[in-house]
Amino acid sequence: MLDALRRFPEQRRLRAPLVITFLTLLAVFAGIHLWRQARLAPSAAAPSRPPIEVSAQTVRPETLSQSLEATGALEAAQAVTLAPEVAGRVTAIHFEAGARVEAGTPLVELYDAPERAERADAAARVRFARLQYDRSRRLAPSDTVSRQLLDQREAELEQAEAALQRIDANLAQKTIRAPFAGLIGIRRVNLGQYVNAGEAMATLTALDRLYVNFTLPQQELAKLRVGGDATVRADAYPNATFPARINAIEPIVEPDTRNIRVQATLANPDQMLRPGLYVTVSVAQPVRANAILAPATAIQTSASGDSVFVVRNGRAELTRVTIGQRRGDSVVVETGLGADDIVITDGQIRLQPGVPVRVVGPDVASTPQ
Structure with missing residues (x-):
């Protein structure tokens, strides 16, 4: 009994740190629970978050002229290297x-002096052969000259004329003509x-008509046709456009790139353009009605795709979109936006979905708050 009483104070000393640790953890968990309850509980005295000021623009349907864009090179319709x-x-x-x-x-x-001398000799032989043939032909009706001799004279004339023609052909090769x-x-x-x-010796190029050769992806094949209109622009003349017309479409798709080679012709009466220039080609497409265009600054690109912030009921709402061609400072939106949607064009970096916003600037006539 005395031994048990002597061990009791020692046991109390050993248990004291455990009790203190337990009470400390209990107090921490109780504090965390109360803090979470305080955050979740509505408070009438807590101030509401002020709306974030953003710039926005209302998108409206537009009639859009469409085209296929490509980079091409000019080629002369007629060009040759002059050589003997x-x-x-x-x-x-x-x-x-x-x-x-x-x-x-x-x-x-x-230098053609030998050929000219040969021609003079051949011409003399032709004249003599013709005299012989004409004489024999006049005497043939009176049977003074046999039919065999007449045929022989005719053959000799033909041989002399052929020899003269051969020399003339050799002489023609001595003169290079355009x-x-x-x-x-x-x-x-x-x-x-x-x-x-x-x-x-030199090159000869006809500049009044040129070819423009360019390629387009295979998925654009259905949009191409021989006789279709195109427009050519060159960096050398940034403010000028040149009309062209498609004259040929390669029947075979390139196996390496899966592109289609296309050729168009364009008139060049002022000879402003030259073969070899790189140009931008726009192939005209049917006009598209009710196209939705959004400012390029409104589009946000991420690993998950393209999106825009839209103002609805005074709050920012993130909407996924599919974009098409770029037209200047705007982008064609294929899906995700409708007419009269208000897209945020500036200030997106501060936004989270659902936060209140206030549109500032003249781009939006009326904004729901």
Whole structure:
């Protein structure tokens, strides 16, 4: 009994820290519970949150002209590199770099004295063969000349004429002429220079009509047709547009890119455009009625998609949207918005769904509060 009494104070000392810890935890949990109850309980004295000031704009249906946009390059409808068919020494140059020439104009002449001498000999043979044939033909009715001799004279005449034509063809190869009217490029040959067959002398380009080649994604195939209208814009002339017309659509889709090659023609009477220029092509599409356009600043892009804040009953409501083409400072909204919706264009960074807002600025005629 005495031993038990002696151990009692020691047991009390051991239990005291446990009791204190338990009471402390109980007090903490009670405080947390009371704090949560105080937050959830409505308080008439607590001040209401003031609305956040934002800029907004009312979206309304518009009639929208549509087009397919692509980047293309210009190509001459007629362009050729001038080069001789045979080798020879340049004896005459009849053009200046940058000059305009007409079709058939002699441009470069090669040394042709041997061919001209051969032609004179061949022409003499033709004249003699023709005299022989004419004499035999006059004597044939009187049987002075046999039919066999007459046929022989006729064959000799034909052979002489063929030889003359062959020499004329060789002479024609010694003169390089313009195959069509156009603009001569930079000269690459000099007087007295020996040139080989196929060696470039200059370029000749017709600039009055050009091709524009461009590609579009395969999903746009149904929107293309031969004869469709297009508009061409070039960085060299930012304030000018050039009308074009689709003349060909490649029948095979490119296997690597799944794009469709398209070619259009455009008139270039003032020769403002040049082959090789990169241009922007707009292929006209049917006008779209009741299109919804929203300011580009209203669109918020995230990993989950595009969205906008819409003002409804004085509060900000986050709405998912599907966007289409960009038109200047606006974006076509395919789904998610309707006519007369009020979209917030500035101040979205401070917003959470459901917070009260107050629209400031002249873009909205009337805003529900």
